[in-house]
Amino acid sequence: MLKMEAEMKLDRWGYQVRTSSDACISAINSYYHQVLSYERKRAVILEAPKSDPECVLGNILAAHFLCSADPSRTPEFVNAAKSHLECATSYEKAVFEVIQYLISSDRDDDLAVQLHSKLLQEFPKDLLSLKRAQVLCFYMGRLDLFLGIVEQVLPINEHEDYIYGMLAFALLELGRMDDAEKAGKKGYELNKDDVWSQHALCHVYQYECRFKEAVEFMINCAQSWGSLSSFMYTHNWWHIALCYLEGHAAMTKVQDIYDERIWKELERSDATAPEVYLNAAGLLLRLFVRGAHDILKDRLNELANCVTDQAFWFLEWHFDILILWTLSCTGRFNEAEDLLKGLNSRVSMMSKTKQQQMHRGLTLAEALYRYGKGEYKEAVELLGHNFDAINYKIIGASDEQLDVFTEVHITLLLETGEASAAIQAIEKQLNKREGAPFLWYLLEKACLILGREEAASYGQKAKQLEAAYFT
Structure with a gap:
């Protein structure tokens, strides 16, 4: 029992990881930070299996990183994780199952989402798995699926900053701009360097044609982007x-x-x-x-x-x-x-x-x-x-x-x-973004082609909008 306890560490989320290496768990936690904060030293995860070659979590996270960074090396880390799976904790086994399927050549994206949802039901504080789910749903064009998952784990993570940027992005992609702005501001209040919350707020301001506000906000944040x-x-x-x-x-x-x-x-x-x-x-x-x-x-x-x-x-x-x-x-x-x-x-x-x-x-x-x-x-x-x-x-x-x-x-x-079809398309966009000058210029051009008298008024509308943004 004493030996088993000595071989156990807690990761950032408080979940058990089978390793006796402080350096291994430190590399895993650093990787969590790098991914969630979109920083450039994600290769730090390769230090985990170096420090403890038997750590299942370290190996499978390294495999996932290498799947895009250096695919030829991925199998050795998957195999290393698999060879020690019997001794892994339940959390490590769950992460292994999800990532092994995620990086398989014949994966079904819907099933991959379901596996992430299942993992997060049991381990809801794992925000790295939540981020993987976000990326997966994004490339599926299904952030509606992700919204259900993030809302599922939000109650237990209500004081965690990174979750609100993920929530905000899902909401804005689903057209819920007011809710997205609230979520983005919550994430920004918790951590002003949370780049995904910054990014989500910029999306909202930009969509709503609050261009000057967006620029001023992002320029103010830029000092944290190095x-x-x-x-x-x-x-x-x-x-x-x-x-x-x-x-x-x-x-x-x-x-x-x-x-x-x-x-x-x-x-x-x-x-x-x-x-x-x-x-x-x-x-x-x-x-x-x-x-x-x-x-x-x-x-x-x-x-x-x-x-x-x-x-x-x-x-x-x-x-x-x-x-x-x-x-x-x-x-x-x-x-x-x-x-x-x-x-x-x-x-x-x-x-x-x-x-x-x-x-x-x-x-x-x-x-x-x-x-x-x-x-x-x-x-x-x-x-x-x-x-x-x-x-x-x-x-x-x-x-x-x-x-x-x-x-x-x-x-x-x-x-x-x-030109008539163009006007229909332009008006559809103006219903969403009435404050975008370029759309009014396009409408002016279309009306000029058709010889419509209102063309001049649309051009004037565009100029008035421009004058209100940057001078």
């Missing part, structure tokens, strides 16, 4: 750049953020390039839709030169779609066609259910390829007149990231002489 992962650091600045862009601030502000806060991240020795490229491409597409070609050309070519490297392909659908546009827009048609063929090939190997789910992703991918080539008629035919980007969450993008595809669709309608 240790963030490449994705989270550049993504936060991406949000600020979009607020400047949507609020019609000086274009130099957007340009400076791209150059100094996004692209410059690549100069860091510990930068993760695909995470930078994702946010860079997302911002450049916004600029392209708005016709800011004077600051686009060199930057877009520089990005295209980087993403011709196939090592960056097939990491996630949203990124692949942005790469397709980047390549085709810069005349790299052979590479773009290879990427598109690769996406089709991958979908063909999926289950029938998954193929049906990803059909929209393929359609959007081809449409952005055509858009980049200037084949506007073909692109709009792929998307159809009733396109709504909100139905494409399966590509693993937030509502804010998806909005640009709605803007692309509207501009395609205008470019192909479908």
Whole structure:
């Protein structure tokens, strides 16, 4: 009994872990912090199995980290965990079961969510497993599922800061902006450095066209971003750049953020390039839709030169779609066609259910390829007149990231002489975001095409809104 007690440690959540190594449990707890705070030293989890090769939790968490960082090494850590599973605690066994299934090649996403829900019923303080559930549901386009899970464990975690950022993000993605703002503020009050609460609040302010408030809030938070992962650091600045862009601030502000806060991240020795490229491409597409070609050309070519490297392909659908546009827009048609063929090939190997789910992703991918080539008629035919980007969450993008595809669709309608259909699409967006000047400019353009008298008043509305944001 004394020996068994000596071999037991409690992790951050207070759950038992079979190890006699203080260094092992310290590495596990540090990993929890790194993931939940979106910091860049998540490789700290590899110290756990070094300190205790027999620790099941340390090994299986390392396996999950390596699944994206270095997949070839994943099996050795899964096997190490499995070989000592008999001696593991019930908590470790539950985490092992969930992660082993999560990283399996033939997993069913719905079952993976169910397994996470089951684990959290028994171990509700495990916020790392809750974060995994959030990420899983996000890439399924099903944050409604995640909301049920986070609300399930909220009562026992009501004083934990990280949970409120996760709650806020689920709420905002489901259109419950008031509730999302309350949850985000709660998380921010508990921990002003909780980046996911900061990020969720920015989402709310941006959606509600409170651009100046969003920028001031995020700039005030920026001093806490130095240790963030490449994705989270550049993504936060991406949000600020979009607020400047949507609020019609000086274009130099957007340009400076791209150059100094996004692209410059690549100069860091510990930068993760695909995470930078994702946010860079997302911002450049916004600029392209708005016709800011004077600051686009060199930057877009520089990005295209980087993403011709196939090592960056097939990491996630949203990124692949942005790469397709980047390549085709810069005349790299052979590479773009290879990427598109690769996406089709991958979908063909999926289950029938998954193929049906990803059909929209393929359609959007081809449409952005055509858009980049200037084949506007073909692109709009792929998307159809009733396109709504909100139905494409399966590509693993937030509502804010998806909005640009709605803007692309509207501009395609205008470019192909479908002004009446464009007006319907614009008005649908204005019902959600009446304070967005760009939408009023698009409405003005559509009405000018149709010779409608009210066009001038829409242009004036856009200018009035711009004057209220940044001067």
